[in-house]
């Protein structure tokens with residue numbers, strides 16, 4: 001059988017993770033990644049990249065646990081190796097705090113992060129507006145380093161990369177045998193899926209090298225994430241808002257909320273500001289369909305709609321997408337024998 005040609009659309013953390021998984025696991029395939037924006041210009045590049053997740057309503061909990069665990073183990077392995085600084089992956093310890101005791105005190109991912117426990121009364125004294133909290137060690141993955149590192153790994157596995165905008169999946173049908181769609185918000189057009197919606201997020205990068213622990217309000221609105229070169233503070237969650245410009249009102253609100261949690265931030269310098277649009281969906285779409293494209297039945301594997309947790313879940317969902325590509329390959333081989 002001739003070499004099967006796979007194309008992955010999307011150069012964010014989901015696209016590159018998926019492309020690496022396919023290229024490394026399936027050497028009989030030639031794998032090309034197409035994207036109209038690459039690092040440092042993707043949404044993934046600006047993400048704070050702290051690993052923990054929300055629960056999606058309609059994805060079986062077992063699947064969500066597996067996505068989280070596979071991603072955590074993959075990034076932990078990198079964080080504890082000599083490639084960690086180049087890949088931008090580090091361990092990060094800190095607190096998630098709540099104004100009221102949440103209905104679910106122990107989230108499903110608590111078994112996979114390191115040293116998860118409830119905060120003591122002594123620790124909570126620092127946060128007088130908050131009654132309850134989690135302390136744990138997780139991972140921070142900085143995509144401005146991680147994406148170029150993944151691209152190198154992909155090329156080493158024989159992958160090809162091309163910067164190009166895809167107007168429709170139709171145009172790929174004559175050059176490829178399997179399409180993998182990781183186009184995030186672009187899936188509104190490419191997969192005609194209006195269920196993917198932008199959720200605008202604004203963050204500031206600050207110089208505060210004395211801060212070593214993350215602090216996250218459990219409502220997901222306010223967070224302080226120390227990283228390798230700076231501290232990311234945020235944020236906003238504005239649904240259906242397409243604005244990519246910095247909003248001065250949001251800047252003031254972020255600084256005010258974060259300084260209330262960590263007063264030393266009032267003395268810190270703002271290095272830069274950034275806005276990104278989370279590709280949100282009720283549930284991420286990780287599934288396969290057969291599309292009739294230019295009179296030919298083609299397998300299309302979708303992997304998009306990760307919302308505010310794409311860095312966290314990218315590797316786990318990429319492995320599921322790999323399984324769907326493998327399934328398509330088996331079917332093609334069976335048909336070739338008939």
Ligand SMILES: Cc1cc2nc3c(=O)[nH]c(=O)nc-3n(C[C@H](O)[C@H](O)[C@H](O)COP(=O)(O)OP(=O)(O)OC[C@H]3O[C@@H](n4cnc5c(N)ncnc54)[C@H](O)[C@@H]3O)c2cc1C
Nearest residue numbers: 011012014036037044049050166184186201276310311312
């Ligand atoms: C402020 C903020 C903070 C965040 N913090 C975290 C965090 O702490 N932890 C976490 O896990 N997640 C976080 N996220 C979420 C995370 O950024 C996203 O879930 C993730 O980046 C989605 O990755 P993606 O690859 O699907 O999309 P993207 O990074 O947007 O990549 C999509 C790719 O598809 C390409 N594309 C789209 N349409 C086409 C087309 N027609 N033709 C060719 N190419 C196309 C784009 O050019 C791009 O290369 C945050 C997001 C924001 C905005």
